[in-house]
Amino acid sequence: MGLADLHIHSIHSYDGTSTIPAILKHVSDNTDLDMIAITDHDSMEGVKQAEELAPLYGLNVIPGCEVTSAQGHVLALFIKNRIPTGLSLIDTLLLIGEQGGLAVAAHPEARGTSSLTYKDIQEACNHPFASQILVGVEAFNGGLVYTRSNIPAAVESNNLPLACLGNSDAHILSMIGQGATYYPGGSVMDLRLALKQRQTRVVMNKNLGGMQVLTSYIPRYLLRMLGWAVWNENPAKPLKYARINTLSPRPNNHVGRLLHQMIFEY
Numbered sequence: 001m002g003l004a005d006l007h008i009h010s011i012h013s014y015d016g017t018s019t020i021p022a023i024l025k026h027v028s029d030n031t032d033l034d035m036i037a038i039t040d041h042d043s044m045e046g047v048k049q050a051e052e053l054a055p056l057y058g059l060n061v062i063p064g065c066e067v068t069s070a071q072g073h074v075l076a077l078f079i080k081n082r083i084p085t086g087l088s089l090i091d092t093l094l095l096i097g098e099q100g101g102l103a104v105a106a107h108p109e110a111r112g113t114s115s116l117t118y119k120d121i122q123e124a125c126n127h128p129f130a131s132q133i134l135v136g137v138e139a140f141n142g143g144l145v146y147t148r149s150n151i152p153a154a155v156e157s158n159n160l161p162l163a164c165l166g167n168s169d170a171h172i173l174s175m176i177g178q179g180a181t182y183y184p185g186g187s188v189m190d191l192r193l194a195l196k197q198r199q200t201r202v203v204m205n206k207n208l209g210g211m212q213v214l215t216s217y218i219p220r221y222l223l224r225m226l227g228w229a230v231w232n233e234n235p236a237k238p239l240k241y242a243r244i245n246t247l248s249p250r251p252n253n254h255v256g257r258l259l260h261q262m263i264f265e266y
């Protein structure tokens with residue numbers, strides 16, 4: 001059995017707080033995960049580094065991206081190039097498919113974040129081509145502030161003809177693996193097959209309350225806005241904070257945009 005967390009954000013998301021080496025170090029030292037996907041918001045800037053460094057940390061990394069479609073967030077996995085933002089769900093899925101990728105509906109109908117409805121997902125499942133690309137749905141998302149959204153997700157997702165996944169949607173290290181997915185085998189190809197054949201099992205490791213998610217996250221987010229993030233020099237060295245000079249794509253939500261303007265532009 002392999003264990004994967006296929007929804008993790010790095011500093012290449014405007015709201016991520018950890019560098020790629022820090023994520024790899026944390027996963028390797030502190031979790032049972034053997035497979036992760038880096039899925040930054042509309043960015044694949046961290047993917048190449050993650051793929052290059054992963055063998056040093058004994059991990060497999062799936063290239064990915066959390067695409068903001070016009071209808072809500074979609075995880076694009078096994079892709080090579082960024083998918084444009086703001087397209088319809090069907091067009092987004094078809095572009096993912098053109099690259100040989102597979103898609104997962106992120107946090108369906110979750111409050112407080114841009115999410116697909118179950119109706120959107122069902123329509124994609126009925127589409128002759130898009131249904132070949134959309135293979136999974138997050139039945140559990142460990143990063144939600146409004147954690148109650150996971151209750152209908154667990155029920156509704158089981159009624160869909162899709163693989164059910166648990167993911168963390170981690171924006172800080174300590175949340176990685178809070179949601180995860182078991183799949184038969186352990187290789188990248190095994191995971192791909194399990195998603196297509198709906199042979200996955202959801203893992204809910206622990207569910208921090210929404211307030212705990214926020215209180216753990218906010219100080220790290222503020223540090224990141226000031227240019228500091230968790231970093232790791234190499235697998236033998238400990239994690240530490242370091243100055244980063246990467247500015248990720250501009251925030252697409254109101255609070256993030258406001259903070260971004262306050263800190264970087266004034």
Ligand SMILES: [Zn+2]
Binds near residue numbers: 066073106107113114
């Ligand atoms: Zn999302």
Ligand SMILES: [Zn+2]
Binds near residue numbers: 007009
């Ligand atoms: Zn996310």
